[in-house]
Amino acid sequence: MLLEVAELSVDLPTSGGVRRIVRSASFALDHGQTLGIVGESGSGKTMTALALMGLLPDGATTSGAILFEGRDLLKLNEAQMRDLRGDRVAMIFQEPMTALNPLHSIGRQIAEPLILHRGLSNAAAHAEAVRLLERVGLPDPVRRARAYPHQLSGGQRQRAMIAMALGCAPRLIIADEPTTALDVTVQAQILDLIADLGAQSDMALILVSHDLAVIAQNCERVLVMYGGMAMESGRTDDVLARPAHPYTKALLQARPRVGARRGERLQAIAGAAPSAGAMPKGCPFAGRCPLTIAACGEALPAPVMLGGDHMARCIRIDAAERAA
Numbered sequence: 001m002l003l004e005v006a007e008l009s010v011d012l013p014t015s016g017g018v019r020r021i022v023r024s025a026s027f028a029l030d031h032g033q034t035l036g037i038v039g040e041s042g043s044g045k046t047m048t049a050l051a052l053m054g055l056l057p058d059g060a061t062t063s064g065a066i067l068f069e070g071r072d073l074l075k076l077n078e079a080q081m082r083d084l085r086g087d088r089v090a091m092i093f094q095e096p097m098t099a100l101n102p103l104h105s106i107g108r109q110i111a112e113p114l115i116l117h118r119g120l121s122n123a124a125a126h127a128e129a130v131r132l133l134e135r136v137g138l139p140d141p142v143r144r145a146r147a148y149p150h151q152l153s154g155g156q157r158q159r160a161m162i163a164m165a166l167g168c169a170p171r172l173i174i175a176d177e178p179t180t181a182l183d184v185t186v187q188a189q190i191l192d193l194i195a196d197l198g199a200q201s202d203m204a205l206i207l208v209s210h211d212l213a214v215i216a217q218n219c220e221r222v223l224v225m226y227g228g229m230a231m232e233s234g235r236t237d238d239v240l241a242r243p244a245h246p247y248t249k250a251l252l253q254a255r256p257r258v259g260a261r262r263g264e265r266l267q268a269i270a271g272a273a274p275s276a277g278a279m280p281k282g283c284p285f286a287g288r289c290p291l292t293i294a295a296c297g298e299a300l301p302a303p304v305m306l307g308g309d310h311m312a313r314c315i316r317i318d319a320a321e322r323a324a
């Protein structure tokens with residue numbers, strides 16, 4: 001197994017006190033596999049991704065384990081994490097400008113980790129940067145390598161960031177909403193590019209998205225998050241064919257149906273997610289869930305295994321099945 005996350009919890013200090021942002025999340029990923037993390041805004045997707053990268057905000061504390069290539073990342077110091085980042089694991093952010101340095105040329109930024117992690121000479125690293133820009137589909141890569149981030153379009157910048165992430169041939173790439181800032185046609189091209197690159201090498205991919213359709217198209221496995229919890233996980237085919245958790249079902253129903261008539265109302269999920277400051281001690285979906293009973297509010301629902309590694313955290317799976 002490449003990655004095994006066990007009972008990961010993340011606590012963050014806020015002005016209102018310490019908040020538990022990720023609650024007992026467990027999932028695993030093998031070499032070359034693709035995992036989608038899906039959930040509404042604020043469900044803890046980015047914080048889960050940042051925990052894997054060792055890039056949580058200052059003051060964050062964690063518990064559980066993140067075993068990556070057999071080492072627990074939560075036990076590494078900052079220098080050890082820095083060695084790992086960009087080399088064994090890399091991240092593609094939603095907004096490329098947050099990751100790219102406006103003052104350095106694209107080529108230099110792609111070359112730097114190659115010099116640092118792979119010991120390449122300046123000239124070899126720059127030649128490799130041009131090759132990487134070509135690989136991510138940027139026309140005229142020699143000229144693009146000399147360009148500064150502001151001279152590229154949003155889609156081109158995202159390609160440059162992907163080239164940077166690919167540089168050291170990481171074993172795992174984490175892409176957090178990599179296309180949200182782009183227009184729809186460019187979004188599809190970038191997602192295709194990420195999926196193709198993953199398929200060509202034995203690189204595993206974690207794709208974070210609030211859109212279940214994007215995950216369904218690009219990921220073999222899926223993790224549905226809500227209120228900082230992994231509510232349901234398993235093979236994407238199994239989860240979409242037989243969703244077991246009331247929240248996953250609600251998400252599926254909230255999606256625009258293929259062939260829906262224009263103007264036809266979507267069934268939105270009623271109510272709002274609890275804020276991290278007001279997280280109930282029991283199931284975070286209680287209150288919004290049509291199947292809520294008193295017991296739901298008493299404790300975090302334990303994981304229920306549903307065959308293979310299909311898992312859902314709900315105390316009323318049987319009732320949810322009958323309600324389907």
Ligand SMILES: Nc1ncnc2c1ncn2[C@@H]1O[C@H](COP(=O)(O)OP(=O)(O)OP(=O)(O)O)[C@@H](O)[C@H]1O
Pocket residue numbers: 012013014021039040041042043044045046047048057210275276
């Ligand atoms: N620096 C921070 N300090 C304290 N709380 C934070 C911080 N950043 C995010 N949070 C809170 O952590 C929770 C999870 O946030 P996170 O960014 O992981 O959500 P997300 O699922 O990625 O949402 P989105 O789809 O909007 O990107 C939210 O309640 C958010 O308000």
Ligand code: SF4
Pocket residue numbers: 245246247283284285286287289290291292293296301313314315316317
């Ligand atoms: S545990 Fe209760 S509130 Fe939570 S999803 Fe299941 S039925 Fe709904």
Ligand SMILES: [Mg+2]
Pocket residue numbers: 045046047176
């Ligand atoms: Mg996010």
